[in-house]
Amino acid sequence: MNKLLITFTFLLLTSWSICYGQEFSKSSLKYATGIGASMGKNAEGLGLVFSVGYQREIWKDRLRLNPNMSFGYYSGKGISDAPDVYFNSVSLQTNLYVDAVRFKAFSLVLGTGALVNNSRGLKGTGGDPGRSSSVYINDVHAGGYFGAGFRISPPGKRIALELMPININTDTQDFLEANFRIGLDVKLN
Numbered sequence: 001m002n003k004l005l006i007t008f009t010f011l012l013l014t015s016w017s018i019c020y021g022q023e024f025s026k027s028s029l030k031y032a033t034g035i036g037a038s039m040g041k042n043a044e045g046l047g048l049v050f051s052v053g054y055q056r057e058i059w060k061d062r063l064r065l066n067p068n069m070s071f072g073y074y075s076g077k078g079i080s081d082a083p084d085v086y087f088n089s090v091s092l093q094t095n096l097y098v099d100a101v102r103f104k105a106f107s108l109v110l111g112t113g114a115l116v117n118n119s120r121g122l123k124g125t126g127g128d129p130g131r132s133s134s135v136y137i138n139d140v141h142a143g144g145y146f147g148a149g150f151r152i153s154p155p156g157k158r159i160a161l162e163l164m165p166i167n168i169n170t171d172t173q174d175f176l177e178a179n180f181r182i183g184l185d186v187k188l189n
Contacts, residue, residue, distance in 0.1 A: 024158060024187035026057035030066055031186070032162070036179025038074045040119055042137045043085045045074030049179045053093075061153075062099040066113075069093070072177065074121075087121020087137050089177065091169060095145055105154040109162065111147035115169055116140070117177075143171030153185070160185040 032051040038044065053068020072089035095113030102108075123135045149164030162183035169177040 024189060028055045028057075028160070028185045028187045029053075030055045030068060030183060032164070032181045032183035034164075034167070034179045034181030036072065036167070036177060038072055038087075038089050038119065038177045039175070040137075040139050040141070041174040042135070042139055043074070043076075043087050043119060043121060043123055044079060045076050045085055045087060046078050047072055047074035049177075049181065051181070051183070055185060062102065062107075064097045066095045066097060066111075067093070068095065072179075084124030085121065085137075086124075087119050089117060089119045091115045091117040091177075093145055093169075095147070097147075099151065105152055107151045107153070109147075109149050109151045109164070111145065111164075113145040114143075115145055116142050117169065117171075117175065119175075139175070141171045141173065141175040143169060143175060145169050149181075158187050160187075 030051070030053045034049045035047070036049050037046050049070060049072045051068050051070040053066050055064050055066040057064050070091040070093060074087055074089060076083060076085040093113050093115040095111050097109055097111040099107035100110045117140070119137060119139045121137045123137055146168045147164050148166040149162060151160060151162045153160035162185065164181045164183060167179045167181055
């Protein structure tokens, strides 16, 4: 009975230290979702955006590198002068985020980066009387990213929350995506 009590106490203390004494790595998985608008040479629409990526802290928990993939699903609904259009936008991005101003767990975040984007979909005949058939859209863009928002990252916690009201993807041609995102960073062990 005494050996069982000692074993149980040892297991309890070990599990307590595992649960509450973890130190996390400088890597995390980053998830985000939001709403936005996409405008290109052949299509414009409003819709939903989803993003998933890997994030690595580079300098003093203030500078982070984030390669990610974003998916946007857009339609012309809600835009009065746009023809019927439905398209997807897929972006491969590499972003760099910095906590410009930080107070305890709260920080003002600025981001910049590069991207490659592909927008594919279908533009219908509705709203455009001069056209009698649908047109397939397939546009490729290379450009840049700028973002700004807020981050809450309590020290020693696994989860960080981001509210990014400004996210702009653009290139030198006729491409612009702007969206509002809410993101979650999950630190890895």
